[in-house]
Amino acid sequence: MDTIRGAAGPPSCSWTPPSQSSSRSWRRRAASVAEAPSSSVSGLGAAIRKDVPILEQSINGRPLVYLDNAATSQKPLAVIQAMDDYYRHYNSNVHRGVHTLSAKATTAYEEARGKVARFVGAASDREIVFTRNASEAINLVAMTWGMDNLKPGDEIILSVAEHHSNLVPWQLVAQKTGAVLKHVRLTDSQELDMQHLRELVTPSTKLISLVHVSNMLGAVLDVEAVVDAARSVGAKVLLDACQSVPHMAIDVRALGVDWIVASGHKAMAPTGIGFLWGRYELLETMPPWMGGGEMIQDVFLDHSTYAAPPARFEAGTPSIAEAIGLGAACDYLAGIGMEQVHAYEQEIGCYLYERLAALDKVTIYGPPPSAKRGRASLASFNVGGLHATDVSTLLDTAGVAVRSGHHCTQPLHRHLGIPASARASCYIYNTFQEVDLFIDALKETIDFFGEMGME
């Protein structure tokens, strides 16, 4: 089973950029961003960035190099305009009005659900539940299926590499139900250890909930092995697809899992919207979580009956403009083609990794790009002797936006024995030249601290 439809295997990763010239100063290189493509997809970044207005700006007198896409992505005009259009022309509540504006808003909101469903290969629109973000989607499963199905001694398998969003909800459920948490460790190449996963699985295992693509390590999960291990004992599988849905073609039915969760804002859509996909038969068994308008069938003074999914899980007025924005983002990404997106990101991710790896004193976390399933187009790293926040702060003075801290993976940082890391993460609009600008700024940062005797 292949989790990436039509994607080539991981690249050999000895990418030579069109303009790599270590002697040229990054300041001079900043003047020209676009470069001639040297493979079928290598010009994609320069083409896409024309659609993303925020990227055309200077920060601290330097062209913005936005490499914090794993935290949140920038938005194309198509998304901004779709939301603007809703507010200018048909702002109205959904599902509850017979007037023209409400009908139009309802149609657009439900069409957005259909776009998300098609984007991830769902069997039906009704399998998509809109949430505020991925965190809310995991909490939804934890507080409904988890609270309903787990009892003392039941086991939930997570990993040491999970985002806090896929740790804390299960801790809450375990505390309330008496279920036991187990954690898959890493291999020497810092991927999830599938042998260890198989050892952890027992007849008491009821759920395996793992990150598809790690937001810190860039490692890509062997979903097929996880599903096989879970099915051998009848356990359910939840996939945290926050860092895969924006970057590769996802087919939930081919993946064979029970639920996936993702956030719109990492996929060119606005904040305030995410989704849960679940197999419909399973969603139907899940009790409501939040009560309120829209999630009911009939309400009496002392009890209520509930709507079928997905409405059962969407209490109150939803994020209408945001859902419409997410639908527009799905259209936009589907228009590029997710195979193209993934192929481009493999190239630029490889290039990012190789250029960083070539620097003295830099440690990169996660598997190499030559790993069996490749790695995401991000690199978490540390520079010997320097704190990640100091590195990121100095990079910002050069217009380069990277993240520093624990990236909501504190247990993983503890597991790796580091307090923090810096992270550069690419998306479809980043160019190889921006990677060069980042590397040159990083070299200047390292030299600066070296001169101050801080290494």
Ligand SMILES: Cc1ncc(COP(=O)(O)O)c(C=O)c1O
């Ligand atoms: C792997 C992963 N899971 C979950 C989340 C949580 O996403 P959100 O904060 O949008 O709910 C993130 C966000 O960084 C993430 O990278």
